[in-house]
Amino acid sequence: MIPFYFQRIPRFIQWLWPSILWRGKGASDELYLTFDDGPNPRTTPVILSILADFEVKATFFLSGSETEKYPELVKEVVARGHVIANHGYKHVSARTQKTEEWWDEIQQTEKLLSTYDSHLACQYRPPYGLLTWRQWRFAQKSGYTLSLWTLMPGDFDSKKSNQDCLDTLVRKTQAGDIIVLHDNEKAVSRLSEILPKYLQYAKSGGFQFKLLE
Ligand SMILES: [Zn+2]
Numbered sequence: 001m002i003p004f005y006f007q008r009i010p011r012f013i014q015w016l017w018p019s020i021l022w023r024g025k026g027a028s029d030e031l032y033l034t035f036d037d038g039p040n041p042r043t044t045p046v047i048l049s050i051l052a053d054f055e056v057k058a059t060f061f062l063s064g065s066e067t068e069k070y071p072e073l074v075k076e077v078v079a080r081g082h083v084i085a086n087h088g089y090k091h092v093s094a095r096t097q098k099t100e101e102w103w104d105e106i107q108q109t110e111k112l113l114s115t116y117d118s119h120l121a122c123q124y125r126p127p128y129g130l131l132t133w134r135q136w137r138f139a140q141k142s143g144y145t146l147s148l149w150t151l152m153p154g155d156f157d158s159k160k161s162n163q164d165c166l167d168t169l170v171r172k173t174q175a176g177d178i179i180v181l182h183d184n185e186k187a188v189s190r191l192s193e194i195l196p197k198y199l200q201y202a203k204s205g206g207f208q209f210k211l212l213e
Pocket of ligand 1: 036037087091128
């Protein structure tokens with residue numbers, strides 16, 4: 001779906017769209033781990049277990065359709081101190097949807113998520129990070145923050161080895177980064193291997209993991 005992606009979003013792009021949340025706003029040693037596409041009964045428990053081992057809290061951008069199917073998993077994510085936010089209802093590129101249909105799905109997902117504690121209201125990450133101009137303006141006018149990322153190591157990318165992904169994370173991490181990983185079946189076996197190593201690296205380097213607000 002994504003033929004090309006930046007591992008690190010260039011500064012000029014961040015500068016061109018300053019209203020998008022690219023980076024965290026906290027102190028200089030803070031990182032923000034985010035997981036997209038859950039909940040998933042085969043992958044979410046794996047991610048939760050690794051995060052618990054390292055006492056790291058993260059932000060989960062959830063799909064509305066999966067939230068509806070697996071409410072117990074969402075409860076577990078929340079009970080463990082993580083926060084949840086809106087990744088649309090079904091995982092399709094918003095650019096293929098009419099604005100009305102796309103907006104209805106965001107509202108439907110927002111309503112589902114709002115029944116849980118620790119829901120980040122009106123914070124939306126579009127699938128694949130893509131919107132039309134019209135959708136982008138509409139979301140902004142409606143008071144939504146578009147929450148993207150600074151660092152995407154490509155955990156979904158079958159052309160990359162596990163070591164490549166880990167190297168990207170280790171070499172490119174900078175304070176304030178929002179890091180996007182995936183709570184889905186494409187990424188989980190890779191994350192089982194590299195996420196503990198990365199968390200070990202980041203913690204021993206003095207970084208702290210914070211939640212998006
Ligand atoms: Zn996604």
